[in-house]
Amino acid sequence: MSLHICNWKHGKRWVYSITYDEALIELHRFAVPIHEEYGIPGHLEAVVGHLGKIRQLGASSYNGFRHMSGEEMRDMIARGWGVGNHSWSHEVIKPDMVDREIGEARKVLEEAIGSPITLFCSPGNNVNMADHVLAACRKHGYLGAMSLTDALNRPGDELFWLNRTALHDQFYEPFYSEFDPFRNIRHAQEDGGWIIDYCHCPLEKPVHRNKDCSESQLRRRFETVLSEGNDEVWCAVPEEVMFYHLTRRHTRIETIADTPQEKRYRLRFDGLSERVACRTLTLDADVPAAWCREPKVWVNGDAQPASLVWPRSLRATVDVADGMEIAFHE
Numbered sequence: 001m002s003l004h005i006c007n008w009k010h011g012k013r014w015v016y017s018i019t020y021d022e023a024l025i026e027l028h029r030f031a032v033p034i035h036e037e038y039g040i041p042g043h044l045e046a047v048v049g050h051l052g053k054i055r056q057l058g059a060s061s062y063n064g065f066r067h068m069s070g071e072e073m074r075d076m077i078a079r080g081w082g083v084g085n086h087s088w089s090h091e092v093i094k095p096d097m098v099d100r101e102i103g104e105a106r107k108v109l110e111e112a113i114g115s116p117i118t119l120f121c122s123p124g125n126n127v128n129m130a131d132h133v134l135a136a137c138r139k140h141g142y143l144g145a146m147s148l149t150d151a152l153n154r155p156g157d158e159l160f161w162l163n164r165t166a167l168h169d170q171f172y173e174p175f176y177s178e179f180d181p182f183r184n185i186r187h188a189q190e191d192g193g194w195i196i197d198y199c200h201c202p203l204e205k206p207v208h209r210n211k212d213c214s215e216s217q218l219r220r221r222f223e224t225v226l227s228e229g230n231d232e233v234w235c236a237v238p239e240e241v242m243f244y245h246l247t248r249r250h251t252r253i254e255t256i257a258d259t260p261q262e263k264r265y266r267l268r269f270d271g272l273s274e275r276v277a278c279r280t281l282t283l284d285a286d287v288p289a290a291w292c293r294e295p296k297v298w299v300n301g302d303a304q305p306a307s308l309v310w311p312r313s314l315r316a317t318v319d320v321a322d323g324m325e326i327a328f329h330e
């Protein structure tokens with residue numbers, strides 16, 4: 001097969017996302033301006049039973065801070081951010097609580113922000129990644145669930161146990177690992193992985209050393225991601241990555257013609273969820289050198305620009321549909 005779907009959009013080698021649990025309004029003090037400066041989108045994990053309310057949850061380090069309202073999260077979506085469900089109550093989700101914590105929370109949050117919710121983010125710790133919680137996520141139309149496991153995500157993984165890299169000043173005992181702006185980056189470069197950073201609300205000093213970083217550490221992380229990543233890192237919200245990942249995993253390529261004059265293929269979707277709102281693939285094709293003088297791809301007969309990535313290799317990022325024809329010729 002001389003047509004190949006890239007592991008990540010735009011043919012990037014690795015992926016970087018960052019998430020902010022609790023979706024606090026105080027993110028506007030430091031985190032949001034730092035994001036605007038670097039052009040990296042962030043992601044809010046909203047506690048749906050507390051939208052717009054001052055935080056008063058158990059002994060939370062963030063009590064006294066305020067959760068964003070639906071309107072305030074709409075403003076963040078307009079800036080390119082995304083929103084996930086961080087449960088209704090932020091408590092341990094027992095089997096008889098899943099309809100409210102997973103099902104009703106999704107509907108209320110969608111209403112509040114005016115956008116679909118496809119991602120669940122486990123509150124507290126991985127206790128809330130229990131089988132009954134993940135089964136409810138699947139039943140209620142989520143496409144993925146994020147844990148607190150410090151590891152990469154890889155192109156072949158399923159999405160109901162997404163790992164997150166703690167972007168914290170210090171880890172919990174017994175390791176007390178210090179803040180590392182390079183954490184998991186070399187690993188992601190080598191394995192073609194996806195890093196999802198996790199913190200809460202970086203301020204002058206970390207609010208809690210084991211739960212957060214400082215604003216200067218956040219800035220250093222972004223500088224490191226961009227300087228190490230150069231043009232090989234794709235910075236995106238988790239939904240965009242999930243949509244790409246699922247479209248790639250559920251697309252089959254059939255060869256219709258493979259002659260010296262033309263290469264023609266048909267794309268077939270195989271069980272792709274209706275909730276994948278954006279269906280885009282980056283395709284690499286091996287073609288004769290003569291076809292590289294004016295790189296083009298024909299999508300259902302219409303020419304679109306392609307780019308040259310290597311001698312005899314063309315690349316195009318295309319919005320795809322079931323049954324679509326992709327062709328290359330001179």
Ligand SMILES: [Zn+2]
Nearest residue numbers: 021022123124
């Ligand atoms: Zn939380």
